[in-house]
Amino acid sequence: MSTFAKGLEGVVAAETRMSFIDGEKGILEYVGIPIDSLARNSTFEETVFLLWNTRLPNKAELDALSKQIRSRTKLPPKLIDIIKGMPTDAQPMHVLRTAVSALSLFDPKPNLTDIPSAQEKALNILAQIPTIIAAFDRYRRGLEIVEPRTDLTFAQNFLYMLNGKEPTEAMARGFDICMILHADHGLNNSTFTARVVTSTLSDMYSAITAAIGSLRGPLHGGANEEVMEMLNEIPSLEAVEPYIMGKLAKKERIMGFGHRVYKTIDPRATFLKTFAKQIAADTGNQKLYEMSTKIEQIMAREVGAKGIYPNVDFYSATTYHSIGLKLDLFTPMFAMSRVSGWAGHCIEQLSDNRLYRPAAKYVGPHDAPYVEMGKR
Numbered sequence: 501m502s503t504f505a506k507g508l509e510g511v512v513a514a515e516t517r518m519s520f521i522d523g524e525k526g527i528l529e530y531v532g533i534p535i536d537s538l539a540r541n542s543t544f545e546e547t548v549f550l551l552w553n554t555r556l557p558n559k560a561e562l563d564a565l566s567k568q569i570r571s572r573t574k575l576p577p578k579l580i581d582i583i584k585g586m587p588t589d590a591q592p593m594h595v596l597r598t599a600v601s602a603l604s605l606f607d608p609k610p611n612l613t614d615i616p617s618a619q620e621k622a623l624n625i626l627a628q629i630p631t632i633i634a635a636f637d638r639y640r641r642g643l644e645i646v647e648p649r650t651d652l653t654f655a656q657n658f659l660y661m662l663n664g665k666e667p668t669e670a671m672a673r674g675f676d677i678c679m680i681l682h683a684d685h686g687l688n689n690s691t692f693t694a695r696v697v698t699s700t701l702s703d704m705y706s707a708i709t710a711a712i713g714s715l716r717g718p719l720h721g722g723a724n725e726e727v728m729e730m731l732n733e734i735p736s737l738e739a740v741e742p743y744i745m746g747k748l749a750k751k752e753r754i755m756g757f758g759h760r761v762y763k764t765i766d767p768r769a770t771f772l773k774t775f776a777k778q779i780a781a782d783t784g785n786q787k788l789y790e791m792s793t794k795i796e797q798i799m800a801r802e803v804g805a806k807g808i809y810p811n812v813d814f815y816s817a818t819t820y821h822s823i824g825l826k827l828d829l830f831t832p833m834f835a836m837s838r839v840s841g842w843a844g845h846c847i848e849q850l851s852d853n854r855l856y857r858p859a860a861k862y863v864g865p866h867d868a869p870y871v872e873m874g875k876r
């Protein structure tokens with residue numbers, strides 16, 4: 501008695517202890533803790549511990565995890581050679597996907613899937629993704645690659661490696677909050693992808709590589725870059741209304757709006773909106789914020805009744821732009837955080853695995869004749 505659900509909508513395909521979403525009420529919790537509370541009080545490293553251990557750490561445990569991450573941030577020299585061999589006009593998401601896949605080549609035992617080995621690999625990948633992104637960005641700009649430092653937090657270290665100077669406290673904290681907000685989100689497309697790959701007992705590198713490929717799509721994590729492109733395309737605040745109305749009239753989608761699960765504002769967007777307002781004002785990007793709120797108002801008026809509201813990608817565009825990140829680094833930022841969720845889900849999958857193998861409803865002909873080439 502199988503039923504077909506296009507896009508697997510409403511299909512429950514895994515059990516997880518990591519994040520809970522109530523799309524009607526706009527609730528997101530990591531291990532029961534509301535996302536807003538974590539964004540206000542936690543750090544990305546602590547969030548990683550929470551997701552991977554399904555409880556908050558004590559001080560010694562948090563220090564130990566932070567130390568483990570910091571000690572793994574360096575890339576194998578040959579991977580740096582691979583990065584330097586890439587075209588400077590390559591897109592960072594393609595570079596990241598290729599480099600994470602290449603990381604497996606420097607692991608003497610890449611295929612191990614016992615839980616301690618999978619955890620080790622998860623830590624390595626999580627620690628090395630920021631170094632890969634920063635190294636490629638500096639290389640393509642013709643700048644020296646900056647070595648990671650072991651005295652900085654995850655967020656500080658990335659911004660340091662990218663810009664060659666330590667970020668201000670406000671920038672680092674803002675960036676850290678973005679990392680917390682993007683860390684996990686139920687069985688989203690890329691997380692499902694990671695679990696599907698893991699369920700074949702393939703390796704962590706393959707699962708994360710596949711997840712990066714999924715995240716890149718404009719209907720998923722790639723939307724934050726498209727939001728920024730849209731904001732860049734609109735010349736003024738007055739031009740917002742005709743621009744959005746024109747797109748809606750042509751039945752085009754407005755990027756950064758709508759969600760398969762949320763039928764109200766995404767709670768991550770609520771938090772990011774407040775944050776975007778502050779950081780945009782601090783960095784002279786107020787116009788972007790004003791254009792964004794105008795788009796939000798028009799969308800609420802035009803399609804709010806359909807349950808289409810801002811998602812996490814909408815205000816993250818203004819936030820990342822204000823932090824000084826280039827447009828094509830927005831989706832890699834999502835990956836840099838979401839790898840914590842992907843890896844946690846891979847380990848959950850390994851702990852109670854069953855191969856994913858859904859069915860397809862065949863809608864083609866039956867008993868068809870084989871027609872010879874000359875008679876087709």
Ligand code: CMC
Binds near residue numbers: 760813
């Ligand atoms: N702008 C305008 N109309 C929209 C939008 C949008 N962004 N999203 C959905 N709709 C309309 C759609 O046209 C359809 O209308 P109708 O019923 O009249 O044909 C209705 O809403 C339902 O759309 P759907 O495609 O069946 O909804 P879905 O659950 O398959 O799609 C989505 C979810 C996220 C793919 C979609 O909302 C979308 O394309 N949004 C824009 C891309 C985006 O911002 N993606 C990031 C998602 S959040 C972060 C992440 O998970 O990565």
